Structure formats: C-alpha cells, structure tokens
Amino acid sequence: MLFLLAAEGGESDHNPIIPIWQEIVVGTVAFAVLCFVLMKFVFPRMEQTFQARVDAIEGGIKRAEAAQAEANQLLEQYRAQLAEARTDAAKIRDDARADAEGIRQDILAKAREESDRVIQAGKDALAAERATIVRELRAEVGTIAVDLASKIVGESLADEARRKGTVDRFLSGLESTGAR
C-alpha cells in the first residue's frame, strides 16, 4: 500500500491503515449501543425461551414418566389385590367345601344314630310286645286248658255230637282269642 501510495506520487494524503479517530468514536458508540440493546434485551430472552422450551419438553417427559409410574403402580396394586382376592376365594371355597363335608358327615352320623335309635326302639317295642303276648298267652292257655279240662270233665262223653260241638266251641274260642 505504501508502494501504491508512492506510485501515486504522494498525491494522496490518506493512509488506509491509519484509522480515522472520528470513525473510531462513531464505531465504538454505535457498536456499544448495538451490544447494549441486543445483549440486554434480545439474546437473554432467547436463552430464556430456549430454556422454557427445554423445560416444556422435559416437563412433558417427566409428567409422562410420572403418569407411567403411577399407572404401573396401580397395575401392580390391582394385580396384588386380584391375587389376594383369588387366594381369598380359593380359601373360602375350600372352607365351604370342608364345612359342607363336615355338615354332611354330621347329618349322616345323626341320621345313622336316629335310624339306629328308631330300629332299637322298634326292636325293644317288639320284644316288649312279644313278652306281653307270651305272658298273656301263657295265662290264657292255662285258663283255656283249665276251662277245657273242666268242660271235658263236667260233660261226659256221651254224646259224640255234643263232644264234637264242644271241641268246635273250644277251637273257635281259641281262634277268637288268637284274633283278639
């Protein structure tokens, strides 16, 4: 450049690598104003917006994660409850089955006992009846025998027909006694 200046024959009083001080002042002030406005009012807000955007996205992710965790927890809880309910139900069924079996056994035992008791009572009654009948029969047979003997002795055996009639009366009397 100096060479160029020399070639110009020194007609130029400007040297391009010597700054003009007025321009330094103007440039400094202008750039300072620009820096002040942009660095104070614009770019920090951009940074805030970026941060807000990051927060919005991360917040969304966090919310989704929280919801997912809650859902998983609820699912676990429901599963646990379901398993518990199933266990309970099985237990109740088992209990019921056991109860039913017990009741059946009880009823059966009672029925058997009752039937045994009824049979025994029947047997006892029969035995008592039989004993009574035997006793009565014995007494009656004695009486009848006495009656018969007295009749046989009292009435002579003269008349066969009459004898025949006596026997018939005895027998019918015997029958009627047996029927009674």
Next chain:
Amino acid sequence: MFGQANVLAAGQAAFPPSVDDFYLPAIVPWGAENAPWFTKFTLMIWLAVGVLIIFFLATYRNPKLVPTKKQWFAESIYGFVRNNISVDMIGHQGVRFAPYFTTLFCFLLLTNAFAIIPFFQISPNSHIAFPAILAVISYVLFNYIGIRHHGFGKYFKHALIPPAPWYILPLLIPIEAFSTFIIRPFSLAVRLFANMFAGHMLLLVFTLGGFAMLNANAWLAPVSVVSWVMTVALTLLEALVIVLQAYVFTVLSASYIQGALAEEH
C-alpha cells in the same frame, strides 16, 4: 455504478482507482473533505446498528414457545452462533459469550454486506477504524477472561510458556508473546479490513476499467463487456468473502477466548 459511470463520463474519476476512492466527501456538511463525523461510512454503521436493533426487537418483542417464522429466523441466527461457534469452540462455558458473538457476527455480516448492496457498494470495514475497534474488543475480552479465570501471573505464564524443553524456551517465549499479544489483534483487524478493501478495489478496477477501455477506443467495447461480466462474477465472490470474513472474525475471537480459558495447552 451508474453514478460512477456518469462521473467517469464527465471525466472526473481517474483510472486506475486509488486509495482516495475510499475517502468520500462528507454528507454533513455536504461535500466537505476531511470531515469524517457524518459520511457514507458512519451512516452505514448507524444504519447497520439501527436495522439490527429493529430486526431483533421486532422479531423478539413477544417470544412464543412455539416460534413464528420471524422469531424462528432470529432464533436460528442466535442458535447458529451459539451452538456452531460459541459452544463448538469454547464448550459449555461458551454459552456465556454467545450474545456478544452473535452481536459481533450480525454486525460484521451486515456491514460487510454493504460492499455489494446496490447504492452502498462499499463496506465500512474497508476503513480500518471499524475492524480495529472490534479487534481491540476481542483482544481486551480474551485477555480479561484469561486473567480473571487464571489470575494475572498464571495467565501470562500459561500464555507465554509452552510445554517445551527449557533450552528452546528462550526462542519460544518471544514468539508466543509476539503472536499472542501483538499479532492477534492486528491480524484480526487487518484481515477483515484488507479483504473488504481489496474486494472494493477489485470491483472498482473491473468496473472503471471497462469504462476506461471504452473511452480509450470504441473497438475495445467487447473487452469492456468482459470486464463488466468479471465485475458480476467478482460480486458473487465478494458475497462469499463477506460471509466468510464475518465468520472467521467471530470464530477467531471465540478461539482466542477458548485459548485463554484452556487449562493446558
């Protein structure tokens, strides 16, 4: 371009273009020489500042969680610098510096872009004052960050003494000191300034060259057309340089801060 053509037709603009073409008369007071307070350059600086402030305040007046198109656009500019420059270069601490780097990047991109925006067509950064300011800020910033992070003594020890055998240190320490504390700000400023200066100079050469050839001899008209086609091509190249230089300036600033924060070499 047409204004220059008219000027050229009136025989006022000389070919080849010179350094003086970068020093335009002032706007206020109109046409004054050596009155740099209100010139096309300072106007463009204020314009860039105003456009950026209005753009960002308008798009971020009412930020939503689900962004509108404009909000998304503003956010993606910030997100680009934040993630692809600050965080990539510095790590998670880089988020702190993202607002400054985004401001720097947007300011550089827009002021550079004036180089090819019609009716401006020169970048304020072709005056070294503006790149110099930004380079000084980066320089102060990375040294301040380093001193605050490591403490004064440890920072300079860290910056100046590379892990090398002792007998090579007398050679390395001056090189490190020179490159870190002298070359860095200078190269930042000059890289940007020279790119913008040279870009504008190239466009001037090819544009004015076309007119110069046309004026010299009508038979050279086809060559003039080639020259202007070259201007269009170089404008596209300039578009690349504009974005690249804004990016490089920001990335290098980030890299210096990363170096200042680094625990080891």
